[in-house]
Amino acid sequence: MVRMIELAGLTKRYGEKVAVNNLTFTVRPGIVTGFLGPNGAGKSTTMRMMLGLDRPTAGDVRIDGKHYDQLKDPLTYIGALLDAKAMHGGRSAFNHLLCLAQSNGIPTKRVHEVLDTVGLTAVAKKKAKGFSLGMGQRLGIAGALLGDPRILMFDEPVNGLDPEGIHWIRNLMKSLAAQGRTVFVSSHLMSEMALTADHLVVIGQGRLLADTSMADFIARNSRSYVRIRTPQRERLLDVLHAAGVTVVETGNGTLEVDGSKSEYIGELAAQHQLVLHELSPQQASLEEAFMQLTAESVEYHAHSDTPVDAPLPPQQQWGDGWKGK
Template structure:
């Protein structure tokens, strides 16, 4: 279990993390969300002692991280997948971690097999693609067979098969009773993986709730109804105290009434329906609605981009990926050891 109480981090005059208090419980995958600059990475770094808090504290199974003997046996973390010694092989990188934490050497072979890197175990990570580096980072997190696992953007650079594997892995680890804490900007993936959510903005706690509760609390839920008899349908609904809202395509949107009740009303009045569908926002929509006021970095069209949008100026040339892109840089095939190599195969 991970417990934060009043956790605060200041960099000069900037408060990156502001009195955060929450717990990450075992047995479920807990998602950690927030806009860029919200303080997620800083929070996770403080959890494993890479940054010192300006105030408050973190407890890992009741202890500070620096009180843990052989910490990889308690908590495994993937924060920076490329933070490895480029001159060591993948096997030797993990072996050094194992030896410094009292972990038997056989465990190195086991985790390399688990993450699909057995065939490149004796290659140097400096030649790995982004996806292969992610897998090696996950292997390091699993090395001590810890009860707590923490992942920051674990599916960066992975192909669809790899993404599915990571999702299944995290859910399996949680089902074994472990504490699993994961940060990601891929909302569609988070929606399929996490059961509980911690959301922060500008370093402050904004939500600590279940996935279903978060979406319900931060989105508009309604039922969409379509019928070839709209006037009659409106009369029936109004007679029941229900106010439908017409849409531009001729359907109706109805709030605070279940699809089951609307279906029963239609059957009772022999009203033909062409559509009766409950509508609920996605995790992404709910997240955007909650955090709209706490986004620190906004992109705006302007300058040459605005001119090109208006048809002026030369066509856009190739652009370099942003630091957070999961794609390889221009000219990099991302394949590492062998042209046809695929992650995990």
């Protein structure tokens, strides 16, 4: 069965504050959909409304065609990680998952399976309050996977994970999508999102800013160009101008060409026996494209009067572990 998350005009107000403003989009199966937005954009509120934790002021959100509170044994429909600390610290990892399993009609053997999947079998009997942030994240992910759901939601899933853990969760989300599941993930870590998501939903100040593929998002919100270096600069300029190609001279001997394929420029150079030292397509990163799109939607701006080259105070030089003793 195809399972989706469908939002239609979803709105949430807190007094005069509009946290989510008329959001309409669909999260589809078979791909990883990234959910992006600046701090205060309404991402967490939106995800809470998806799971029935907050009631919309207006609009509708459906999981597999139903409201969350209409789902029988909801963990078998949708698994979610919103807050890794949302567990009873006095319970062991095993008992935390066992309680979730019993409340949703899930067999005990599944608890053992997900503990193994997330790498917590060795600490299954230890109390959750002693877990590091990364271990808590893994336990939260185990809870999301517990019902073997077709829809999964993750809010900042790589928080506290080491590089191996980040690599693991990235591959896990990709494999879940490859199985035809619906995977919806929110993160501020742009470099990781660029490696994980196939599709992006971007919001700012509660409004939908983009609902498109990763490639289209970057292409539409950034400049793409070809960078060229050659010892025969003047001759190449003549050749490109004759071919109707507009060239930008950067002043450091490098030429930049917008809107042309590097293959075409390379062929022109070869036809005129021109030597190229560099011919490289350049495209903005996801972070650069995101900053460009959301520049007007950032609610909290940081400002500093400290010169860029000024030395850091001692406590910042030594890092967060420095106590000033």
